[in-house]
Amino acid sequence: MHEGLIIAASGGIKQQVKMDVLANNMANLNNAGFKSDGLVFREIYPPFDEDSSAEASKNAMLPPNDSSANVAYVAVDTLYTDHSQGTFHTTGNPLDLALEGEGFFEVDTPNGVRYTRNGNLSMKDKFLVTQDGNYLLDTNKQKIKIEDATGKIDVGSDGLITLGSGFGNIPAGTIRLVKFEDLKALAKEGNGLYKIIDNEAKPLKADNVKIAQGVLERSNVNTIEEMTKMITAIRGFEAYQKVIQTIDEADDQAVNSIGRVV
Numbered sequence: 621m622h623e624g625l626i627i628a629a630s631g632g633i634k635q636q637v638k639m640d641v642l643a644n645n646m647a648n649l650n651n652a653g654f655k656s657d658g659l660v661f662r663e664i665y666p667p668f669d670e671d672s673s674a675e676a677s678k679n680a681m682l683p684p685n686d687s688s689a690n691v692a693y694v695a696v697d698t699l700y701t702d703h704s705q706g707t708f709h710t711t712g713n714p715l716d717l718a719l720e721g722e723g724f725f726e727v728d729t730p731n732g733v734r735y736t737r738n739g740n741l742s743m744k745d746k747f748l749v750t751q752d753g754n755y756l757l758d759t760n761k762q763k764i765k766i767e768d769a770t771g772k773i774d775v776g777s778d779g780l781i782t783l784g785s786g787f788g789n790i791p792a793g794t795i796r797l798v799k800f801e802d803l804k805a806l807a808k809e810g811n812g813l814y815k816i817i818d819n820e821a822k823p824l825k826a827d828n829v830k831i832a833q834g835v836l837e838r839s840n841v842n843t844i845e846e847m848t849k850m851i852t853a854i855r856g857f858e859a860y861q862k863v864i865q866t867i868d869e870a871d872d873q874a875v876n877s878i879g880r881v882v
Contacts, residue, residue: 625868
């Protein structure tokens with residue numbers, strides 16, 4: 621097979637991967653606390669590393685004359701998450717909480733402890749839960765129980781929850797807020813949840829984050845920027861398609877015209 625076809629195909633496939641990432645960002649545009657993802661591409665030259673893709677590995681086994689080191693393929697170097705702060709949207713709902721600064725809520729899920737920036741909470745059997753039914757945890761890593769949900773619920777900037785008003789305030793626990801030295805230790809798990817993928821990473825007490833009550837943090841997806849990237853990715857994919865078509869037509873001419881015996 622013509623090596624140019626493989627090179628163009630590798631570029632086209634990576635543009636499809638980029639489109640998948642951009643489409644996921646746009647799909648989560650209105651999800652509270654969502655953080656956008658991005659890709660970093662890089663060049664790779666044959667012979668390839670053993671941990672490269674299957675096609676690249678097969679090419680690495682070819683003789684040097686059949687695999688030129690002067691050509692470059694496209695590879696995904698990094699899939700990263702932009703953890704920058706999103707804008708706040710006022711809802712007036714006392715169970716809507718937003719984090720101002722670096723940090724996460726800690727929640728108990730069926731798969732274990734997870735972390736989220738989505739503070740769209742509700743009540744379930746007198747416990748504070750996320751919209752997916754995961755339990756919000758306090759500083760003692762216990763589920764937060766609200767005995768009387770009919771009264772006023774106040775959440776301080778430090779996460780202290782009190783019930784009632786005036787001198788009759790009753791403390792109901794303090795929301796646990798955590799941070800990580802390296803956010804690369806976290807990976808998205810879906811539904812706004814993050815899990816630890818580095819066994820050495822430990823959640824630390826978030827001391828520079830504040831809770832705002834009655835508001836939600838919007839996603840940090842920039843609609844115009846994402847649409848521009850989508851257009852660029854589509855045009856890039858079309859360019860690779862034209863390269864493949866041109867090479868295919870040249871091969872067809874070589875077989876049916878130039879190589880014909882008169």
